[in-house]
Amino acid sequence: MSRTVIAGIIVAALLATAVAVPAAAQRGFGVQIQGGYAFPEENKHRGGPETGFGVFLPLAGRMSLSFEFMRWTVRSLGSPGKLYPGRIEISPVAAAVRFEFLRNQFFYPYGFAGVAFVFSRFEIGPVASIPEVKINQKIENGFAPYLGFGARLALSPALSFTCEVAYLARTAKAQTIFDDMNSGISTEDLTANLRTVFLKFGLQGRF
Numbered sequence: 001m002s003r004t005v006i007a008g009i010i011v012a013a014l015l016a017t018a019v020a021v022p023a024a025a026q027r028g029f030g031v032q033i034q035g036g037y038a039f040p041e042e043n044k045h046r047g048g049p050e051t052g053f054g055v056f057l058p059l060a061g062r063m064s065l066s067f068e069f070m071r072w073t074v075r076s077l078g079s080p081g082k083l084y085p086g087r088i089e090i091s092p093v094a095a096a097v098r099f100e101f102l103r104n105q106f107f108y109p110y111g112f113a114g115v116a117f118v119f120s121r122f123e124i125g126p127v128a129s130i131p132e133v134k135i136n137q138k139i140e141n142g143f144a145p146y147l148g149f150g151a152r153l154a155l156s157p158a159l160s161f162t163c164e165v166a167y168l169a170r171t172a173k174a175q176t177i178f179d180d181m182n183s184g185i186s187t188e189d190l191t192a193n194l195r196t197v198f199l200k201f202g203l204q205g206r207f
Contacts, residue, residue: 030056034202041195062100085125092116108152116146134179144170170194
């Protein structure tokens with residue numbers, strides 16, 4: 001599924017939700033910028049800084065609908081039967097329902113659960129092989145559960161500081177491609193563990 005199709009689905013969902021939410025509740029519309037760190041579950045991967053932004057639309061009661069766009073890079077150390085040494089660029093687009101457990105003037109703890117479509121691109125590092133053989137690997141894009149919990153601390157009626165712990169449960173199909181000048185192209189299927197825990201901090205504005 002291409003990035004254009006995914007973006008179209010997200011825009012359509014945003015418009016449909018905006019129409020469905022009563023006009024009086026639209027004042028709860030919010031935007032957020034965030035940054036943090038990604039901690040891969042795979043012990044042969046090394047995490048890195050995560051950045052992103054999101055939008056929030058109010059639903060009934062203490063619930064809201066969020067759309068998030070995130071990006072981070074993982075360094076693969078390489079392991080037999082897994083990804084070779086290299087760099088993985090991961091860019092999920094997530095939609096989730098959030099529920100605030102408590103509401104007062106300053107502190108808003110919440111939990112969320114949803115799904116993300118994860119774009120992944122692997123840039124393989126130097127690989128030892130004979131000159132006649134070129135080796136490459138690719139990771140498939142796909143869906144994954146996305147969930148977590150966090151808290152919003154109100155700095156003013158319109159501006160809040162947020163802190164979240166989130167989990168992306170993504171296991172992706174991958175493929176090693178051998179391009180042999182003598183025998184042609186052959187492939188080998190494998191699985192890439194992209195499951196990740198995040199610690200994220202952000203600033204959220206509500207209108």
